[in-house]
Amino acid sequence: METIYGIAENLWTGKTTTYTHHPFGPPYGLEKVCDGVYFFKGFANTIVLETDAGLVIVDPAGMVDVTMKYPAIRKVLQAPLHTAIFTHGHVDHVFGVDDYAAENARNGTAPPRVVAHRLLPERLRRYIRTAGWNSALNSRQFRGGVEKVAWPTRYWWPDLLYEGALDFTVGDQPIQVRHCRGETDDHSWVFFPSQKVLCTGDLFIYAVPNAGNPQKVQRFAGEWADGLKRMAALAPEYLLPGHGFPIVGRERVAEALLNTARLLEHLDSETVRLMNEGADLDRILNAVAVPPDLADLPYLQPVYDESEFIVRNIYRLYGAWYDGQPSHLKPAPQREQANVVAELAGGVSLVMEKALSCSRDGNHRLACQLADWAVLAAPEDDAVRSAAGRIYLDRALQEPSTMAMGIFLAEAARLGAQLPEGHLAAGRIIMAQCERGPFQKI
Known part of the structure; x- marks a missing residue:
């Protein structure tokens, strides 16, 4: 059976593709990254850091895989959960604390702390208010309308909120958390400086970035690109994405981050340039394309989202919903x-x-x-x-x-x-x- 790291190597070298190994697809499982760091490849990914005060877990589980991740982690690691970090409020990232909290309570250990950006609770409140809508659209997105998605209305709420940056230590391990508007307005990325491990959340998913989802709220392509460049400046040795496969090696990590940033910058700048020339949305959609040298990269394939959708989202950010066709104003x-x-x-x-x-x-x-x-x-x-x-x-x-x-x-x-x-x-x-x-x- 192929290992997650084996598949990651084959993806990078072109021996397989994300059309065969979709970033959200199998295989699923836990593998060691380096001393003290573990990576669970799932529908969405989970990263575990060992400290002498307990575990730090980035995105403990999603609503669909709680029963998979908790026992897999507990087979390898027995320390209590000290801190969970939610990279953003999507429901494939903000579950899984309950089992650890119940375990802590049974053992007389302090409840786990949950860290998130200050806007994340607002997102969860919106999800509760629009549960029916989210059920319908996620049924279309992931199930083709065949099977209803049961949208959750109960969440584990974070208790340590931050604004732009947060540095803290758990036991013997320093941790850096940074805000970056990108896929969401509440998005964070996490860096473990001692191990040079970067946890990107969904700011990198081993595919065209999810910056254009036609059924979801606003994304922020330009700021997203800036955030990726800030990550690259830290010279990480390991990139552990929110979906998809890990990337190992400083040069590879930098290449992936900077090329993804360049894709987003190109789409953003070209869309804005045409808007400034007075182009309507139809002209822009038919004029803006992915640069050829980026289109064939293994980690920038349109297997989940597409550049055409990103252009629409950029237009929406700067130009609202009017598409430039007068008859569409009041059709x-x-x-x-x-x-x-x-x-x-x-x-x-x-x-x-x-x-x-x-x-x-x-x-x-x-x-x-x-x-x-x-x-x-x-x-x-x-x-x-x-x-x-x-x-x-x-x-x-x-x-x-x-x-x-x-x-x-x-x-x-x-x-x-x-x-x-x-x-x-x-x-x-x-x-x-x-x-x-x-x-x-x-």
Whole structure:
């Protein structure tokens, strides 16, 4: 069986890819990084630091893997949890304290301390308020709409909040925590200076950064790039990401951090440059691309998020939601638009015929737009819905990223499409991506 570090080496050298070993996918397990530091590769990752006062754990668990991580860590390490650090408030990072706290209580040990940025509790309160919405969108993102995601409304709240930077010592080990607006506004990264270990949280995920998620709130690409450069300036020997595989060696770590920063800087600066020239969103989306020398790097593949989505997010940050098309400011209802399009085309059947033709020709963007109009114009027509479902399914199978696959699969399922047996039919998008291997149609 391949080790996590073995896969990490093969990823770096090009012997395998993140399309086979998705950053969020298996194998899962605990491995030693260096003296006193352990790394649990999971859906999201967990890092453990040994001190003479107890354990420090960065992102103890997520809502889906608590029962996996706690016993795995306890098989190797028995010291009590002294401090947990939440790198940010996403639900795959802020669980897992409960078991350690209960253990401390049984043993008469002080409760664990939980460190986070001051904005993290505000995020958790928002999650409670929007639980239904988050359940729906995460069902699309990770399950293709096939299986409902039960969104949590109970959390372990941090008790030590900081603003921009926090330095502290646990036992014999110094720890540095720094704030960086990036994937979230409450994001932290952690550095263990004695071991030169960098814990990036989701500021590095061994893929195109999650700076554009189409279903989530604002990201901050420019500040994110600045944070990555600050990390590189510390000359870490080990990069332990929030998702994906570790990177070992000062030169490799610096390369990964600085190239990821360069990608974000490029997308940010080019988007802003075109905005300053008066370009609308459509022109910007069709003009901004990833530099060729970055596009083939093993740790910058669009296996989860995509640069196109990042450009949209950057535009939203600086330009709000108006996309520059005047008719979009106060548009006619979509169904009314669809009825007119169908009338001009000579009927819904002709719209769908053209949609299917575009799909066969590989013009999936136009095929889906036409299919939308056909379904809106004839929402009760089973034949139209079936054809549209096939179009969306075919498009989903062409997509490299988890996010695009999830949304298109959810629409295919809503329209009644028969999903391929196996992982997709069971709503396991990431596993389907891993099974697909080097990017090609599923």
